[in-house]
Structure formats: C-alpha cells, structure tokens
Amino acid sequence: MGKALYESNARISALYQDAENVLGYDVGALCFDGPAERLNQTEFTQPALLVTSVAAFQLVQDGPLAPSAVAGHSLGEYTALVAAGAIRFREAVGLVQKRGQYMAEAVSPGSGLVAAVLGLSESEVCAVCKEAAVLGIVAPANLNSPGQTVIAGERVAVERAMEVAKTRGAKRVKPLPVSVPVHTPLMQVAADRLKQDIDCLEWSDLKVPLINNVEAKVLRSSADVRVSLVRQLPSSVRWQETIQTMWAMGITNFIEIGPGKVLTGLVKRIVPEAETWNIFDQESYEHVLAHVA
Numbered sequence: 001m002g003k004a005l006y007e008s009n010a011r012i013s014a015l016y017q018d019a020e021n022v023l024g025y026d027v028g029a030l031c032f033d034g035p036a037e038r039l040n041q042t043e044f045t046q047p048a049l050l051v052t053s054v055a056a057f058q059l060v061q062d063g064p065l066a067p068s069a070v071a072g073h074s075l076g077e078y079t080a081l082v083a084a085g086a087i088r089f090r091e092a093v094g095l096v097q098k099r100g101q102y103m104a105e106a107v108s109p110g111s112g113l114v115a116a117v118l119g120l121s122e123s124e125v126c127a128v129c130k131e132a133a134v135l136g137i138v139a140p141a142n143l144n145s146p147g148q149t150v151i152a153g154e155r156v157a158v159e160r161a162m163e164v165a166k167t168r169g170a171k172r173v174k175p176l177p178v179s180v181p182v183h184t185p186l187m188q189v190a191a192d193r194l195k196q197d198i199d200c201l202e203w204s205d206l207k208v209p210l211i212n213n214v215e216a217k218v219l220r221s222s223a224d225v226r227v228s229l230v231r232q233l234p235s236s237v238r239w240q241e242t243i244q245t246m247w248a249m250g251i252t253n254f255i256e257i258g259p260g261k262v263l264t265g266l267v268k269r270i271v272p273e274a275e276t277w278n279i280f281d282q283e284s285y286e287h288v289l290a291h292v293a
Helices: 003-008 010-023 027-033 042-057 076-083 089-106 122-135 155-167 185-200 222-232 239-248 262-270 282-292
Strands: 112-118 138-145 148-154 172-175 253-257 275-279
Touching: 003 010, 003 027, 003 042, 003 282, 010 027, 010 042, 010 089, 027 042, 042 076, 042 089, 042 253, 076 089, 076 222, 089 185, 112 155, 122 138, 122 148, 122 155, 138 155, 138 239, 138 262, 148 155, 148 185, 155 172, 185 222, 239 262, 253 262, 253 282, 262 275, 275 282
Parallel strands: 253 275
Antiparallel strands: 112 148, 112 172, 138 148
C-alpha cells in the first residue's frame, strides 16, 4: 500500500519518515510488508491509511487538480482536513493513532459486531435497529448510499438486527471483518478521550470547505471542525447526504485520493451523473490530469 509512491518521490518518502518520528515505528514497512495481523489492528490501520492517503494527495495539492471542497469517510475526514489546511500532517498522524487506540479500548474484544445491510432504505434500517435494540446497542453506522447501510453495535443486538433485516426484505445482510463498532454510542467514551487531544492541538480555519460526516454540513472554521470530530465517533457517517451536498454546491468531478475505489463506487450510486476518478500513484494522477485539468 503506497510503495510505488514512496519509491518514486523524495517529498513523499519524507512524509513516511515524519510519521515514523511521531509514531515510534516504521509505518512504511508496515504498509509495504505487514504483517497483516498488525496492520489490521485499528490503532495501526488508522495511521497507515492517513499516511498513504496524504502521500497520494501530495501529487495534486499544488497543481490544477487542487480541490475546491473536501470530504472524507470516517477516518478519511482527517486526511480531508490535512488537505484543507486545518491541521498539520504530523499532528494528524498522532491524533489518529490515539483515535485508534481509544476506539479499541472502548469495547471488549469480540463484544462488538459490524454488518452491511443491502436493499433497505435508511428509515427501514433505523426501524430494524430500534426493534433489535431491546438486546443492546445497535445503530446505523454508515449511511453510505441508496440501499446500502452499515450497522454496528453490541454483538447480540447486531445479530438480532441482521435477522430482522432479512425478514423485512433486505437483499443481503453480511457481517464485516471490523471488530470495533465505530459510529455508534459505544464510542462515546473514546470521543470524550479524543476531545482532550483535539483541544490541545493548533487548528486553522480551512482553505477550502469540508462537508462533514455528522451532518453533511459545510464547515470552514476550526472551531466547528473540532466539535464535529468529537461528535463523529459516536454518530452515523452521513455519506450519501455528504455527496448530495457537494453536488448541490456545483461539484461535478469527485476524485478519490488514496488506496481503494470504494468511495468512487458509492458516489456513482448516489449521483450517477458525477464524474469519478481515483488517484493512488503517479500513473493514475497523470491519467486524471489528462482528462480533468
């Protein structure tokens, strides 16, 4: 993940060194060589994804593809804030490391469960969660696109919600390989801890607006960003509304920065008319540059 960028650009390889100085371990080696068991632990996954995504953003930040607005899905919101100039890279690396640590410590291992529900509306999924909540905490975690919602919470309640969703006509219900039920009330303790770290950092007003996860609202001030990030952990990611807000702002080209193409697929489901692109290495950057700039 990100190895080609690291090897091709001295400025990008310096980012990895900066991150290593903050984290106390070689994040580049972890990204490139694993082991997967460690990389998949959220306290390591989060810095690794942030570093890789910010590395890819280095290709576009000063050129004709510089963004007019930014957004990020869950952890990706931190990359978006680095891109918007709200927080320095080094501070963001340390912050997401703590975020991952606090999330992992907020619930006992194996006690949480995350699942995808396909084919039900948002209101139907909310009703499913309400019915299953008699057994514990379960809530819509990611409102990703029409007919695609991720639910999360305490294992027994999520398992019940999965059964109810099937009876209510869900096309598919499947557990996801994610152990931490983020974006549910179970993360309030982690959010309270994270707030102290957020408040200790130096923030700047944004150079370009961020459309946030919690409300799909346009944010420009550092004060609003700090409040939003704390609320983000125990709240649903309103991704469908985020993209609709950006489209209403007149944004027609959506460029996914970093590894993977999941968000690109979601954007096309939300706004089929949108132009979608991916940048994850030099070749993909040049391809987008040739067609968009």
